[in-house]
Amino acid sequence: MIKWNNINKLAQNMVAARMTMQVQRHNSSAEMLPQRSDDVSHFKTLAVTTPKPFVFHVELHRPNKLNAINKQMWLEIKDCFERLGTNPDCRAIVISAAGKHFTAGIDLSDMMKLGQELADVEDVARKGVVLDRLIKLYQDSLSALEHCPKPVITAVHQACIGAGVDLITASDIRLCTQDAFFQVKEVDIGMAADVGTLQRLPKAIGSQSLARELCYTGRRFEAAEAEHCGLVSRVFPDKESLLSGALALAENIAGKSPIAVQTTKINMVYSLEHTNQEGLDHIRTINKLHLQSEDFAQAVAAQLTKDEKPVYAKL
Numbered sequence: 001m002i003k004w005n006n007i008n009k010l011a012q013n014m015v016a017a018r019m020t021m022q023v024q025r026h027n028s029s030a031e032m033l034p035q036r037s038d039d040v041s042h043f044k045t046l047a048v049t050t051p052k053p054f055v056f057h058v059e060l061h062r063p064n065k066l067n068a069i070n071k072q073m074w075l076e077i078k079d080c081f082e083r084l085g086t087n088p089d090c091r092a093i094v095i096s097a098a099g100k101h102f103t104a105g106i107d108l109s110d111m112m113k114l115g116q117e118l119a120d121v122e123d124v125a126r127k128g129v130v131l132d133r134l135i136k137l138y139q140d141s142l143s144a145l146e147h148c149p150k151p152v153i154t155a156v157h158q159a160c161i162g163a164g165v166d167l168i169t170a171s172d173i174r175l176c177t178q179d180a181f182f183q184v185k186e187v188d189i190g191m192a193a194d195v196g197t198l199q200r201l202p203k204a205i206g207s208q209s210l211a212r213e214l215c216y217t218g219r220r221f222e223a224a225e226a227e228h229c230g231l232v233s234r235v236f237p238d239k240e241s242l243l244s245g246a247l248a249l250a251e252n253i254a255g256k257s258p259i260a261v262q263t264t265k266i267n268m269v270y271s272l273e274h275t276n277q278e279g280l281d282h283i284r285t286i287n288k289l290h291l292q293s294e295d296f297a298q299a300v301a302a303q304l305t306k307d308e309k310p311v312y313a314k315l
């Protein structure tokens with residue numbers, strides 16, 4: 001027979017011990033490490049802040065260029081989300097953008113430069129290798145949102161074009177303002193989308209027919225249609241309410257067990273590409289370990305006793 005009082009006490013003791021260890025670890029290592037590998041304070045195209053406990057806010061920050069994604073931004077997105085993925089102070093992330101639009105997509109001047117660089121390479125196979133490496137880098141940049149175990153919420157205002165749609169479809173939850181509009185614009189610049197939209201958009205909206213229509217035509221669609229088809233889950237009247245809604249959602253998620261939330265994300269991403277049985281096997285394998293976690297004992301005890309909100313150890 002399980003004694004919940006004992007579980008509760010055990011959980012409290014484990015948390016206290018863990019916190020003492022964390023303080024000791026922090027004190028002994030703080031002076032030795034000039035910059036932690038999960039530090040995110042040094043980016044040029046992203047402004048990163050922590051507006052709420054365990055919540056990181058990543059702002060696309062090239063407002064004078066409509067947040068067009070240039071090579072540096074591709075690199076920084078990858079770096080940022082890999083760092084946040086292992087940062088124990090991060091449990092949920094909001095992406096928004098500074099200035100008039102969310103993003104105008106890939107930086108077209110960068111694409112022009114690339115054309116010139118390719119012209120300097122004579123051999124067609126070698127040009128191919130240059131492009132292969134570049135596309136892979138850009139793919140990995142946006143996939144970093146999906147691979148990051150912390151939930152990523154994208155908050156879109158005004159234009160979200162081309163690579164912007166690739167970006168938001170790699171996030172977990174999409175919100176937007178009433179004046180937001182979206183465009184899978186790649187066909188209009190003579191290319192097939194190659195950094196995620198073709199793979200993720202049909203799954204995000206659950207309709208191959210609509211996804212193909214949007215991808216073949218590049219037609220602009222507005223917030224109301226984005227909400228209707230499930231691309232976004234909520235529409236806000238303006239940017240201010242969007243941001244506070246996104247941060248409140250992130251704060252809610254960040255208050256829950258990081259073991260529970262991150263395992264949920266990892267399994268839901270895994271299950272997109274696997275059969276139901278494979279997904280079930282995957283979560284069983286993880287949960288035979290995670291159901292022994294102090295988070296589980298604490299959360300169950302709190303539910304039963306209607307205690308205060310549990311405080312979970314960092315992960």
Ligand SMILES: CC/C=C\C=C\CC(=O)SCCNC(=O)CCNC(=O)[C@H](O)C(C)(C)COP(=O)(O)OP(=O)(O)OC[C@H]1O[C@@H](n2cnc3c(N)ncnc32)[C@H](O)[C@@H]1OP(=O)(O)O
Binds near residue numbers: 100103159163
């Ligand atoms: C390996 C490949 C990986 C990924 C590939 C991704 C493909 C894509 O992203 S396809 C989409 C590419 N983007 C576009 O085609 C966007 C074109 N722009 C627009 O549709 C509009 O500019 C807008 C975003 C809707 C904004 O409209 P508005 O507010 O009216 O501003 P504008 O006056 O049109 O533009 C102001 C200024 O910005 C320049 N600009 C716009 N988009 C880009 C861009 N993507 N890259 C670089 N510069 C851009 C535009 O030319 C204007 O410049 P001025 O010098 O002021 O004229």
